[in-house]
Amino acid sequence: MNTHPRNARLRTGSLVLRPWEPGDLTVLLDAYRDPAIRAGSRAPVEDEAAAARWLRDQEEGRASGLRHGFAVVDTALGDGPVGNAVLVHPAPGSGAAEVGYWTVAACRGRGIAPQALAALTDWAFTVFAGDGLVRLDLLHQVDNEASCRVAEKAGYGLAEVLPACPPWPLDGHRHERRAAGPGR
Template structure:
């Protein structure tokens, strides 16, 4: 599955990953918060960054649509967003994302998630997208709410994060016919 070449999203540009993103990805993976809440074990090594990026460069035969989230003005890498676990038969997908520390608290993650989800609803036969995060990561809950997702419930001991412990998670979902979120504020 392939994403469009570029997807404008206000001050952001969602674009395909490039081999030249390696240094920025490796730098981002030094962030303890990114490593703690990643679905993929990240040790901060350059080799892990290379493997992570390689999986995003080779997506043709996978139910996975990844984008690099870049600053639309200067092209600097601000994060990642992806539709994954895309199930065309059921019409479902999940969304995952991260941002570099300097991009946090400005509503950029919600804008990137919203853009990816809108693209999924328009380009794929998908009418439900889920966002799941650890209960102990309330920032992701704020992103989900701002991006128009509805909290549906708590999944007990549902996912093992980087600390090796299975954490409870919160399940949010957005349907294709839900109201569009108001992204005009930072909160």
């Protein structure tokens, strides 16, 4: 597999994880009107210019191979994104990377987030194994119980509690999942 898969598309059940596209700008703006998504974001999208910048950042991340953001589409609901799943992959040899996700409010509680996260995780461990990737981390604030449930459903165990650190006002959880294989 290509180690810098710019146009990767993942499929699992009725979900398709695909690159974000310029036509997704309105969906992105609507999603970031949700206080829960804004609260968990390091880069909130406030207006159309910020949404366009966010979409450009996704493409630049793919081009560099350091960030792989996917629009999550549930084909059973239509053809527009209902969520986001992202792999932030550090330099080869570091052994660890970070994953994140969000789901629009109307689609929460349907199993979309854990299913998308599991697909992203399997893809990451397959595509980046040659770079030495053996651990994925999922971070969230301690008050985000839904993220704990998603992490557990996707096979991420609680690894540690992290002290509050700007921009996060509360302590956080670090969940991790390790690659399967000999010695892991």
